[in-house]
Amino acid sequence: MxxxxxxxxxxxxxxxxxxxxPTTGGYNDPLTFAALTYLIYGLLSGLFGRGIMGGMYGYSGFREFGFATAIGTAIVAPIAGIISIFIGAAILFIIYKVLGGSGTYEGTVRFMSYATAVMVVYWIPFIGWIFGLYEIYLYxxxxxxxxxxxxVKSAIAVLLPLVVIILLTVIAAMFFVSSIFSAIF
Structure with missing residues (x-):
């Protein structure tokens, strides 16, 4: 590769x-691609996103950043990323099947692994979110x-979990706010 x-x-x-x-042929090449992408993301994010530039995303509770942060992020990012690919692929596979898709779980893992390509530029402060939108397009x-x-069906499959998470967050926030108001009044 x-x-x-x-x-x-x-x-x-x-x-x-x-x-x-190819939608078959094993997991090795696509997961190796994803692991390398997450490794690069971890290093760049650790060095520049939060590291050398002093935490551009806000105060994180740590006073010192640098090479150790980048190494730690580079180790954790590929592991967490690969786990999230397998979990996300299971969710998307089920949704695609409900929508009449004919693909396999392996094919879903493969396209999700390659869609991580945007992570190489995801760490860039202030514009990284644009690449997140492009990753949704790749999915x-x-x-x-x-x-x-x-x-359209593919967009529904990809966006449905996001919509569900947003709705659950809004509902949880509403319950939280109502419980605060009921405790006060």
């Missing part, structure tokens, strides 16, 4: 990449080809 060429193809030509991507395109569904 040529990491840089694969990364460029995923970022620059996602439709072509996911159309040609939609990857799922569309892997599960052989329309872009």
């Amino acid at each position: 040529d990491y840089i060429e694969t990364w460029k193809e995923v970022i620059q030509r996602p439709s072509d990449f996911f159309r040609k991507m 939609i395109v990857g799922g569309m080809f892997v599960h052989d569904v329309s872009m």
